[in-house]
Amino acid sequence: METFSTQIVADFAVIMTIAGMVVFLFHKLKQPLILGYLIAGVIIGPFTPPFSLVMRLDVLGAAAELGVILLLFGIGLEFPLAKLRRIGLKVPLGISAIEIALMFSISYGIGWILGWSFMDSLFLGAALTSSSTVVIAKVLTDFGKLKDTSALLMMGILVAEDIIVVLILALITSIAGASSLSLVGLTWTIGKALLFVLGVLIIGSRIVPRIIDWIARSEHNECLILIALGLCFGLSITAYLLGLSMAIGAFLAGILVASAKCAGKTASLIYPIKDMFAAMFFVSMGALINVTQFEVFLLPALLVTILMLAGKVFGCGLGTKVFGYDVSTSLRVGLGMGQIGEFAFIVMKVGQDMNVINPLLFPTVGVAAVITTFLTPYLVKLSYNIDMTQWRTKPKRSSNKSEDF
Numbered sequence: 001m002e003t004f005s006t007q008i009v010a011d012f013a014v015i016m017t018i019a020g021m022v023v024f025l026f027h028k029l030k031q032p033l034i035l036g037y038l039i040a041g042v043i044i045g046p047f048t049p050p051f052s053l054v055m056r057l058d059v060l061g062a063a064a065e066l067g068v069i070l071l072l073f074g075i076g077l078e079f080p081l082a083k084l085r086r087i088g089l090k091v092p093l094g095i096s097a098i099e100i101a102l103m104f105s106i107s108y109g110i111g112w113i114l115g116w117s118f119m120d121s122l123f124l125g126a127a128l129t130s131s132s133t134v135v136i137a138k139v140l141t142d143f144g145k146l147k148d149t150s151a152l153l154m155m156g157i158l159v160a161e162d163i164i165v166v167l168i169l170a171l172i173t174s175i176a177g178a179s180s181l182s183l184v185g186l187t188w189t190i191g192k193a194l195l196f197v198l199g200v201l202i203i204g205s206r207i208v209p210r211i212i213d214w215i216a217r218s219e220h221n222e223c224l225i226l227i228a229l230g231l232c233f234g235l236s237i238t239a240y241l242l243g244l245s246m247a248i249g250a251f252l253a254g255i256l257v258a259s260a261k262c263a264g265k266t267a268s269l270i271y272p273i274k275d276m277f278a279a280m281f282f283v284s285m286g287a288l289i290n291v292t293q294f295e296v297f298l299l300p301a302l303l304v305t306i307l308m309l310a311g312k313v314f315g316c317g318l319g320t321k322v323f324g325y326d327v328s329t330s331l332r333v334g335l336g337m338g339q340i341g342e343f344a345f346i347v348m349k350v351g352q353d354m355n356v357i358n359p360l361l362f363p364t365v366g367v368a369a370v371i372t373t374f375l376t377p378y379l380v381k382l383s384y385n386i387d388m389t390q391w392r393t394k395p396k397r398s399s400n401k402s403e404d405f
Contacts, residue, residue: 007055007056007059008056008059010055011054011055011056011059011060014044014053014054015040015044015054015060015280015283018040018043018044018053019036019037019040019041019044019279019283021040022036022037022039022040022043023036023037023040023279026039031374032132032135032373032374032376034132034135034282034342034373035370035373035374037279037282037283037285037286038282038283038285038286038289038366038369038370039286040283040286041282041283041284041285041286041287041288041289042286042287042289042291043286044283044286044287045286045287045288045289045291046287047287047289047290047291047292047293048291049292054287057287060280060283060284060287061284063277063280063281063284064280064281064284064285064349066277066280066281067277067278067279067280067281067282067284068246068247068250068281068346068349068350069232069233069236069246069247069250070232070250070270070273070274070277070278071274071277071278071281071342071346072166072247072248072250072251072254072346073232073250073251073253073254073270073274074254074267074270074271074274074278075133075162075251075254076250076251076252076253076254076255076256076257076258077254077255077257077258077263077266077267077270078133078254078258079159079162079163079254079255079258080255080258080259080263081201081205081255081258081259082259091153091156091323092153092156092157092159092160093160093164094319094322094323095153095157095160095316095319095320095322095323095333096157096160096161096164096319097164097319098315098316098318098319098322099129099157099161099311099312099315099316099319099337100129100161100164100168100315101315102311102314102315103125103128103129103308103311103312103315104125104129106125106128106307106308106310106311107121107122107124107125107128108121108125109307110124110300110303110304110307111124113303114300114303116358116361117358119176119351119356119357120357120358120361122172122175122176123172123347123348123350123351123356123357123361124304124361124365126165126168126169126172126347127340127343127344127347127348127365128304128308128311128340128344129161129164129165129168129343130158130161130162130164130165130341130342130343130344131154131157131158131161131312131337131338131339131340131341132339132340132341132342132373132376133158133162133341133342135339135341135373135376136154136155136158136336136337136339136376139336139376139377139380140154140336140380143377143380143381143384145380145384148332149325149329150329150332150333150336150383151336153320153325153329153333154333154336154337157316157333157337161341161343162251162343165343165347166245166247166248166251167193167194167197167248169245169247169248169343169346169347169350170193170196170197170239170244170245170248171190171193173243173244173245173350173354174192174193174243174244176351176354176356192242192243192244193244193248196238196239196242196244196248197248197252200235200249200252200256201252201255201256204252204256205256205259208231208256208257208259208260209256209257209259209260209261210260211227212224212227212228212257212260212262212263212266213260213261213262215227216260216262216265216266217262221269224265224266224269225269225270225273228253228257228266228269228270229270229273231253231256231257232249232250232253232254232257233250234249234253235249235250235252235253236249236250236253237249245350247346247350281345281349282342282345285345285348285349285362285366286366288352288362288363288366289362289363289366289367290359290363293360293363296360297360297363297364297367298367300360300364301363301364301365301367301368301371302368302371304364304365304368305367305368305371305372308338308340308368308372309338309372309375312334312337312338312339313331313334313335313337313338314334315334316330316333316334316337317330317331317333317334317335318330318334320333320334328386331383331386332380332383332384334383335379335380335382335383336376336379336380336383338372338375338376338379339369339372339373339375339376340365340368340369340372340373344365344369345365345366345369348361348362348365348366349362
């Protein structure tokens with residue numbers, strides 16, 4: 001007789017085995033592993049004929065919730081306060097502001113064309129604001145372009161996007177959770193989010209790094225893991241109780257831990273746990289894509305893909321040009337940023353959990369994310385092959401072999 005615990009173990013066996021095989025195949029094909037996780041989820045999911053391979057979808061959902069929190073915690077670990085100051089976010093924030101404003105405008109246009117609700121357009125805009133740090137870093141590394149000016153600009157923009165989208169997510173979840181929102185209510189919502197972020201960063205940066213360093217010196221790795229995760233989940237639930245997204249609490253916890261001197265050691269202990277639940281998150285996102293309704297969301301997905309790519313290329317490219325960079329650099333930044341990032345799935349999951357978005361919006365964004373992730377290496381290669389100097393002078397072949405693919 002099967003019990004609840006045996007069903008969970010059986011489901012985890014299926015999930016890990018299929019995800020492992022699919023991801024191994026994608027690794028051999030040199031494709032982004034996120035695509036492998038999503039496709040594994042589609043295979044496992046309840047909508048794929050002839051039957052679902054997992055028995056407890058609620059457990060898969062709970063694992064996805066943990067995946068969101070730990071994924072944001074891991075992203076925060078990449079952004080210590082000192083690093084954020086060194087990067088100098090003035091230009092990236094300016095470029096991101098231009099791009100994000102354009103993406104929200106495009107999202108409302110898509111919503112108007114397809115007859116979507118205000119909340120659908122709002123969550124779509126939030127989902128399209130950020131590009132994929134994982135995909136861009138991998139592609140630039142493979143092409144040996146990680147130290148180029150355009151690559152450094154993209155890394156800065158990605159940091160700025162992640163910070164902005166966390167704030168946007170906190171704001172729209174507060175709006176979605178309110179039955180009605182006046183100007184006073186909206187002001188309070190924005191103020192509450194800013195107070196929480198600034199309060200945690202100002203107070204936490206004076207306390208948390210010292211505690212983490214003190215525990216690390218004691219050489220008790222188990223204690224270090226527990227304290228770091230306790231802070232992660234503690235700030236997540238605090239954000240939730242304040243009417244914000246748990247994601248913002250996890251992200252801030254990662255920033256605080258990353259500011260400790262022993263942040264590298266802490267991250268190395270946390271990452272295996274984060275990677276497992278992050279994999280569960282992306283697998284669960286793939287499982288939510290209803291392939292039986294593929295013909296319903298295919299055209300919207302293609303529309304989102306085309307307009308999103310145009311918006312990213314124009315928004316990031318124009319923003320880069322506005323801040324004084326040449327046309328070639330602007331084109332490389334625009335084409336390089338042309339994909340939907342991991343944050344899109346987090347945004348869609350939040351909207352779905354709150355029951356404020358159309359169920360078809362998630363698979364629409366999911367398919368668009370798959371297409372744009374697959375296209376990214378080709379767009380980056382295209383951006384380096386187009387010589388914009390031909391519009392001014394006769395093009396000269398570069399003597400720098402590293403510029404050739």
